[in-house]
Amino acid sequence: MWDDLSQTLNSLRRAPGFALLTLLTLSCGLGFAIYSAAIYFSFTAGNIPFPAPERLVAVEATSHDERTQGKSVHYLDFLEYARATPSLEGLQVLDTATVTLGGTQQYPQNFQAAYVPAAIWPWLGDAAKPEAGRLLQASDELPGAPPVVVIGADIWQNFLAGSKQVIGSHISINGISTEIVGVVPAALRFPLTQQLWLPFNMPGAGMVRAQAMEMGTAKHVMVLGRLKAGASRSQAQQELDLTAQRLATSFPKSNAKVGAVALPYAKWSMPDTDAIYLGLAGAAVLLLSLVCINTANLLLARANERRQELAVRAALGAPRGRLIQQMLAESLILSLAAALIGLFFSAWALEATQQAVFETSDGRMPFWIRIQMSGAAAAFGLGLTFVTALATGLLPAWRASAVDTAAVLRDGRGAGGLAAGRFSRVLVFLQIMLSSLLLLVSAAQTYSVHQRLNAGTGARTEGVLTAMLRPxxxxxxxxxxxxxxxxxxxxxxxxxxxxxxxxxxxxxxxxxxxxxxxxxxxxxxxxxxxxxxxxxxxxxxxxxxxxxxxxxxxxxxxxxxxxxxxxxxxxxxxxxxxxxxxxxxxxxxxxxxxxxxxxxxxxxxxxxxxxxxxxxxxxxxxxxxxxxxxxxxxxxxxxxxxxxxxxxxxxxxxxxxxxxxxxxxxxxxxxxxxLALEHVYSAEERQKIAYGGSEVMAALCLILGLMTLALGVSGIYGVTSRAVAQRTQEIGVRRAVGASDAQVLRLLLRQGLWALALGMPLGLLLGWLAVTQMDEVGPTLLLGMLGVGLVISAVVMLATWLPARRAIAMPPNMALHCE
Incomplete structure (x- = not known):
């Protein structure tokens, strides 16, 4: 095995151009795939510091089978869910709000607060262990109890200047003097971004359901549950569904279209991000497919160059499996090296994404989310590397190992030209289709985001200071x-x-x-x-x-x-x-x-x-x-x-x-x-924040488009030129029997046009379908399809014409002996 690896490394050193081009190609695909996986794991498996966070279940109301997010469960519905969901240890109700803190020597400030029951603290474990004082107690929720609050250490240190007498002191919250009874670690921002906690009080007495479906009122709350040991979220979902159906039957005017969904804690009050994950995964799969086609073509060309070496080994008794193993080693080494390069650049890209997203999140990002490289993403990248090595190296190795030893040793060429030609035409078709698809999607998304960010609002934005005031x-x-x-x-x-x-x-x-x-x-x-x-x-x-x-x-x-x-x-x-x-x-x-x-x-x-x-x-x-x-x-x-x-x-x-x-x-x-001002920004910054991660998506789409264009140009040229090069001897024969240069050129161009006529319309159609699913279609999409079509057509024609001209310029006698 070590001999095979050593021989493979020596072989790659003798072909630095091939090794470098293959590394760059594989690094693009593997790096983007690892980046996409890291984004997914950052949002779905964040660093939640609570005991057994996988057992925490958030319950949201649905309207017409669609998520409503956040404060959406009617309090009376919550009571029914709590009574009829035996797979949960319990359901706890809470609420969130922005509050104004005053009563200090500095200006009042607004902070995110949560109204929570005392029974929820054990679910948070040591993450909520007080640094000073105590947590909220059940007695704090009784009618007539004096107002109390637990604050985070950030508020204590920054807003209250780290006062040593903080416990027992009073602070104004929305104009009400409130006693501070505890300070918890600054890292706790439960349930999402909140920094202070007040006792939850049940909504007003005499509550009734509305005569029509409504959500987001004072009667609606947020709900968090904890699964019993051995219970699953799907069990909880079935129980919630049964209760929701019963409520819809009993109260058709308010609950006919209302349901409930049990979500992992990491998805609580977060918008549906499945479309983002699917978009990144789809782009990564398509890009990696394009990369695999490019790499497979390079390895096929490489195998073709080594056919005499393989024939000699086969003649000396090397079994076919050993030849395949040696050639797969080359693909595996290149894939592993490319994965390391891709891992480095994806980690750098994740840091840039983290900074860009949090600059525009306006404090709305849940505390456990950190966009960074994780062990799960690295493990995914390692597994994908082996899959890529097999996908790119197995077929070239299999084809090259099936060497006609006698023919190659006799004249240095061997047969199989017809099958190789068919395979090259398939590669050209796939390259054109995938390049058209990816280039159209990335161009359309880049243009769409650019338009949203630069179209303006109809009002002046330069030199405008803005703020929001909520008494x-x-x-x-x-x-x-x-x-x-x-x-x-x-x-x-x-x-x-x-x-x-x-x-x-x-x-x-x-x-x-x-x-x-x-x-x-x-x-x-x-x-x-x-x-x-x-x-x-x-x-x-x-x-x-x-x-x-x-x-x-x-x-x-x-x-x-x-x-x-x-x-x-x-x-x-x-x-x-x-x-x-x-x-x-x-x-x-x-x-x-x-x-x-x-x-x-x-x-x-x-x-x-x-x-x-x-x-x-x-x-x-x-x-x-x-x-x-x-x-x-x-x-x-x-x-x-x-x-x-x-x-x-x-x-x-x-x-x-x-x-x-x-x-x-x-x-x-x-x-x-x-009163306290909030969201104090320039008008330009306000608009940038309003669009959230649009700039990040624009940058991703632009990078994806440039990568697609580069891979498409190199891949189409490489595959097409190889297909033409395989016909060099045929060109020599045709010219030897009297075919003119124009006739030969038309023959070769016709081959490229057939692949273009089949691959480009299919790629543009798939791209159009993808874009219409992601965004509204405007007349610019037709212009984009035309532009992509022209670019791909130009690349295909150039990729066919250049090697054809070289083949035509070669004397017939040299073409007949061309390797």
Missing amino acids: RQAAYSKDEQARAQLWARVEASLRDSTAGDSGVALALSTSLPGGGMTSTEEVLPEGMAIQDDRYPEAGTYSVNAGFFKALEVPLLAGREFGSHDRADSLHVAVINRNFAEQYWPGLDPQAVLGKRFALSPKKGQTQRDWYTVVGVSGQLVQGTGNDKGMRSHNIYLPINQSVPDQLGIAMVGWADTAANRELLAKAIARADPA
Whole structure:
């Protein structure tokens, strides 16, 4: 065996060009496959520090058999699930929220909090062992119990300056003085990203199910269970299904389409990532297939060069199995070396991905996820290396070992040209098909993400400092008039801060363009006939006077809001162009002014809120989906007439600097010193965060496209030129009997055209199907298919023409003796 390895290494040293090209080719495929596997294991098998984390089961409600994520289980349904799921040790209910901490010498800050029952702490083991004080107890959940909190060590050290008297001290949480009873390790961010924990209190008494399906209300909770020893998640799922069916029968109005799904803890409140995993796995499989074809072709050419050596060995008595073993050793050594190179670059790529994802996650990534190389991914890569070695080396070794010893020793060539030619044509077909497929998919995804990131929102983004303000104190959450007065104070304080700078403008909105959430409400345009009580929906946003001018959004007709648009005056609205074209088609924007519509029309004819259109704006992208945002029907209302629960702040003309952030915080403190700003970013950074990992996906698609193009060009050229080279003797014969150069060239080009005509349409069709499953199809996809077709066609024609020209330039007598 060692002799075989030594001989193989010496053989590779004598062919450095072959070894280097094969290494680079294999490294691309194996590196991307290992990277994809590491991404999968990072998200599905994270470092969860709890005892037996595989026994933790998250329960989410489903709507129409689709996951709803997070806070979705009705509390009354939870009680039924807890009673009728014997495969679980128990079900615990909890909730999460953002809270505002104050009562210290610095500005208030917002932190992620969880409302948990005391019974859940044992499930967390030593990860929740207090560094000081105690954990929450059952007595803390009793009605009338004094408010208490357990905080993470990060809050203790950074927000409270590591006070030694922290236990027993009080801190303001949403305006309520709360005693700190414990400090837990900073690494604990249970259940997802939370840093402080409050006692869970059951939702209000007299709870009933809604008359229609609803989710995400104060009656809905998050649910976590723990499997009994020996029980499986599928058992728990069956029990939940039976309970959900019984509830659907008993309460059809609220539960007819509601189910429950038992998920691993690592998937709790995470969006469905199966499409990402499948996309990465599909790309890795296709790329590795392309690599295997390239490598197999190189090894076939290599075996062809060694046929005399193999014939001599066979003549000396070497069995066929020994010849195959020696040639497979070459493939295995190259695959192992390529795997090491791929492992290095995939580890580097994972670090870059980790940094890019967490920079844009805005603190939403669960604490246990760390995108890095894992033992499972490395083991997967090792196994894949052996599979790749067999896939690329076995067929060339088998074909080369079936050597016609007498023919090769006699004239140095041997037979089998017809079978080799057929096999080469199959390789050309597969290369063209896979290259067309991968190149189209990667190009389409790169273009799609690039468009989303660079299309803009319709508003100014340069030199804009943004923030979000959510007053969580009970005085504001329960009193609309108090909130209206707060927004008036906030706007006045912000304008005072910019009074000396004419280049600064202020825009306030419940959702800022390009980085906020969409908010929809049912509408009834005046005169529109409604059937089956199914009203259309439109995005509704409360904005301040001067909002459109500040963000440089043009008005197509009418006016903006002013100080005269008060709560007791005529209710008015600005609509966007899409709304006007949808509900008053054919009318000029000027003619739409004065039209009316009602919001929440199901209130009844006498209670409907009618709004008069006083302006029509250009398109402004709300939310994060550019395509969807450009098609949405949006309504803008004055803050005074539609008082919001939260406001986004855009200081147009203020760069994102520490000084400007301080000015913004001081302005808010003047309005109410108990309030805390959150999500303070530049407009560009806000939009980048809103798109999450889109930039990462764009980079991956671009890299995949470049790798595909490089492998496709080299592979198609290598396979095609080898197929032409195998016909060198045939070319010599044809020319010797009188065939012209043009006739020979047409013959060879026709071979490439047949492979192109069969492989490229199939590859483009498969690529089109893949793209339509991942994204909406636009006219640019047709241009992409045309561009990919031209690139692949040019590569095939060049790969056929160049070796054909070399073969034609060779004298017939030399071609007849060509090896």
